[in-house]
Amino acid sequence: MSQQQPDVIAKGVDDEVIESNQRQYSGLAWLVMAFLAAGYAAFHLYTLNIRPLETWSFRIVHIAGALIIGFGLYASVSFDKENPQQRAGLWRWIEGLAALFALPALYALFQVWVFWQSLQGGAMRIDPLLEQWHFGVPLLVATGGGILLGWITPGTRSRILASDAVLMICAVAVAAYLLVVFNTPLRMSTGTSFAPVGISLAAIAGCALIMELTRRVTGLALVIISLVFLIYVFFGPYLPGFLGYPGLSINRFFSQVYTDAGVLGPTTAVSSTYIILFIIFAAFLQASKVGEYFVNFAFAVAGRARGGPAKVAIFASGLMGMINGTSAGNVVSTGSLTIPLMRKVGYSKQSSGAIEAAASTGGQIMPPIMGAGAFIMAEITGIPYTEIALAAVIPAILYFTAVYFMVDFEAAQLGMRGLNDDELPLLGRMLRQAYLFIPIIILIVALFVGYSVIRAGTLAIISAVVVSWLTPHAMGPKRIGKALRLGGEMSIQIIAVCACAGIIVGVISLTGVGGRFSSLLLGLAEASQLLALVFAMFISILLGMGMPTTAAYAVAASVVAPGLIRLGIDPLTAHFFVFYFAVVSAITPPVALASYAAAGISGGNPMSTSVASFRIGIAAFVVPFMFFYSSALLGDADWLLVLRAAVTAIAGVFLLAAAVQGWFIGRNAGWVVRPLLGGSALTLIQGGWITDLVGLGILAVAVLLQLRRKQA
Template identity: 65%
Template sequence: MSDRADQVADEDVVVAQDVDEEPIEANRRLFEGWRLTTISVFAGLYAFFHMAALNGLSIERWTGIELPLLPSFPMETWNFRIVHVAGALIIGFLLFAASSFVRERRETPALERVAMVLLIPALFSLGVAIWFAMQIAGGTMWNGIDETIRFREIWLFGAPLWFATVGGIVVGWFSSRHRAGFAMPDIVLSVCAVTVAAYLITIYGTLMRNSTGTPFAPIGISMAAVAGTVLIMEMTRRVAGLALVVISVVFLAYVFIGPTLPGFLNAPAVTWERFFSQVYTDAGILGPTTAVSSTYIILFIIFAAFLQASKVGDYFVNFAFAVAGRSRGGPAKVAIFASGLMGMINGTSAGNVVATGSLTIPLMKKVGYKKQTAGAVEAAASTGGQIMPPIMGAGAFIMAEITGIPYTDIALAAVIPALLYFVSVYFMVDFEAAKLGMRGMSKDEIPNIVKMAKRVYLFLPIVMLIVALFMGYSVIRAGTLATIAAAVVSWVTPYPMGLRKTGQAFEIAGIMSIQIIAVCACAGIIVGVISLTGVGARFSSLLLGIADTSQLLALFFAMCIAILLGMGMPTTAAYAVAASVVAPGLVQLGIPLLTAHFFVFYFAVLSAITPPVALASYAAAGISGANPMATSVTSFKIGIAAFIVPFMFFYNGALLMDGTWAQVIRAGITATIGVFLLSAGVQGWFLGGRTVWFNRVLLILAALFMIEGGWSTDLIGVALAAAVYLVQRFLRPDPSMTFDVRGAD
């Protein structure tokens, strides 16, 4: 029987189907007819534009025909990033409403008419921006000193733009329209996004780029930047919630109240014109976060969309079921394997929970896990996907951009810490299953391992990505080759990708990218505040002061700040913000650059399972039906080793591949033993049986002694573990012994 026939014949035992399809958000519009065609084509062209630009394609080069109205690739960097953000805003405003469609509401035609009135100043400011471009192209000298130019920029361009932007947002909050139609307030905001982009591309195309932050900068730059900043924050609110927006507002407020604050928080006074003329440059919104989202992130979103369109994602999960489904607590181990594979590509812990958790969480409950434990396992596993090389949820690329360290060095350094995390989660769920006497899934409930093995070639896109990266290809070239491989591999499956499916994949990518682009742009606002006010340097001084008392205390303080800054945010934004605030201080403490950034990155990622704001845990609780807070506490417990691992590689750089192979191997072995002991102590299960409370304490102490990485501490840890074994093997204390004395009279 052919391979394709095998696949069709086995449809009755396939466990996973469409696991990587994006969930439909509560405020997402569901278009039909010409509206659906319009948004689909626009989203597909937006994603394809990035693929073309990143690979330096040129229609003129292909055809030999000059097309002056089309962009020639590669585009100028700032212009490319401006178009990148503007395109996401346009698609985002048309696709995501200002409020949820969960409750049926009456339409508000009066507010729609108000929005139609707001369209007039929006279009007027766009026309003025085009007029400015024509004047500049005609040789008019443009600067911020000429009073005539200043008057035109304030009253003909800036004021109408502000009025339309603020009015469109406010009217959008209160207006309502059926889910299948465009809303006029959102069309107004889309026009405003085009206006901001058109003006900035025009001005930054002249010498005015060098004048930002000086009196020579046209005030229109500041006014466009204000409108652009507000649009980005509103888009972020719609697609990622209020957490990042609130933090952005706090940082923006700091710019202007900083001069009145005492101590290390005191900041130099700055006018709004000077600040905003710089924030929409590579010092802020167009800086590292947007640089990464416009290149590596969107490229791997396209890769993920091709995997989704070719159904390779389903195979990943089915393969995980075939390999791990029959072991005790099988679905939990499947969640670890599958979520690690999917999560590294997904780029958001909560999104990965929804994608794979809708399948694994009900199955975990079926084999005996409590609701909150089932949700917590999926949350912890999905969060771990963000630290899994080679993609690391795009975190590796942001780290490379910020630090200047080659991507391959970062991906290689991430291997042992990621393995430690997943090994720890595996031990936690295995010990939990052992305590509860769980069984695995039956042979009839899972895909056939032999037939799954026959299709192992479906891993080829991931393998090609890794091989290309370590052969020295650029990330963009390697990602492009992997994307092409995903399409080619689909031709030997029942879901071959032709022209239509390829177009659908680009459409999926364009829509999937909106959230992460908005989040990265919003994080750029915070990065801009930090860089332009110098608050990061003052925070570094604070860390240095704490380190004079205790370096460990300084690290603990840095951990808390990284977690707090990351709460409620996707991984990329959480790391970008924490890296700007915390990492420079750690470097000044004498910590190696890579170690400092890995330390910050891990805790920014772990904010997704850290109470009280644990996005991944809350998403899992929504699927499992458990209490969100109880789920977040349990996921924190399951992922506890991850809170120890960053301290491990601080004390022992060999865990980040910094040392000889002998040192790296010894560090990996002792650290694995350490996380095993930690898991045993937390779960109260050691070498095949329950263990008494004082043995659990000794096991946790033994694990902590293995952190430092020295021979003496390792020997102490091994000796404590041996003592626990001897006590459990020969003295056999009653595991029911506890500290609780309420039963005593």
């Protein structure tokens, strides 16, 4: 076998993924955008490690930078591949009209400088009429015009549109005004009738810019949910029952939603620190081709087993998914390799796509990084990160055990083979390159010996550079610059999502709808705690549909988790319950982003793929309920109880996979055996001596029946 074969197997894993509306610049334009993206990443590394900024100022700059780079990188519409010149005349006319909107945007930005000079000169506040007519109105006109004209402008991949340039100027104007005002005593007036009107007008423009960028990078789902919540702010007082509330004026609401009560709150706090740091870390791994090694290693270890590429997908997607931060993004990066290979050994289009979707989704619950979910949970709950990461270990093992056996049993039923030796990388060579895991090991060790998350992440980035010097892809200044550029560009999607989720969190906190939802759960719990948990599950999945993991959890944690805690559930258990269902919304029909992304690669039917991925990830829908009945699954018990709960739960998910796939003791399980296996699985997963004994008894019956069928 050629020593170069591993590079061929995993070729392209670390390549940049170009979205349908993403621009590809060249020449001077490319240099400018590359400098902005690399500078943006470097700015965060500098401020997080060397010279911190004031918290609100840092978060404002964080969002503004993402908006500027995002509008430069992502067009409002997908590019016309058939005939780019088809609407050239219309394009020139719209471009000319869009350019006119640059005038009010620049005027608003100029007024910010005037305001700053006035405040520096000793003024206590700015004339409201000046704020409204010389800053707010021009800013809103420019923002609205830039967004609307962007929707109808054809455009090309190689150049930025005037409408997007206008939005970039508006983003600068919003950030500049907020930086000026929030660094004065006027900051204390937010949320009151004395708040400067300019704050509200800047917040309206800022929210519009955030939602427009979110639409460009993730689609309409999160934007529509945000709009529904914003509409609720002003129509909520007219709604009956628990949804009604006293009401907020436009000025009071918007003067506070762009503070740490909303957009600048927990979601942006996490995206501006932990998330962007680990995205930069992932970019350094990508630039040094470590991602290819991860996939090659998975092929070397699992490729020979029956259905080998599917098992490779489980290992590789779990490794990459915990860093990636989005299930759908992980599907695109690793699925482009694993899905065709699964098809090659006999998996159907639907099954190959479903396996990749389920595995990539599992990466979001894989400690220590958990797709950034652990950091958001730590920020919201105040529970130490290390405690959350340790609690996630057993649930992650259960999930991937279930997915592995679902895949293995399907391969056994279909008589699949693994890949041949001449189709796989050499395991010996992969083991000799195991030093490429050092950055991950350093990250984990640093976190658990007491380093801060920021310091541990920075050490991991540095170690990724050092380790690359032992490979053909050694990182010098050019590759480090590329990694910084990749980090800046890759962070745009998740930052936009977190900021948009912050709008929803702001609505929930400012209107009190979360508390009223908690009261509803309490009312359901009086009838049945199980019914309340099922209701909470459906709401978590519903809120997460169509959204990346980070936003899905942030929103569900604001709405559902407080209600579960009021039921008497431990905060860690409540948040893990919500987190799991927010994550698996990516594989839950009818809106399953990860499944749809996988179907796009496999060529399968999207809905059939999402149903299949739901079935493969079925353990993720069962295990969270067991957190409630057995906290030992989250490590909250004596180590002997934790060990027993883990062993019986692993046996349970094995039997659950056997029941769902209908394969047990080397042959198909009959209609009598499968329900027995399912019942045994649920009782073993639950934990407890009585349920374990019952489960073992049911299992014994199932084994006897299956052996009798086998002998017959």
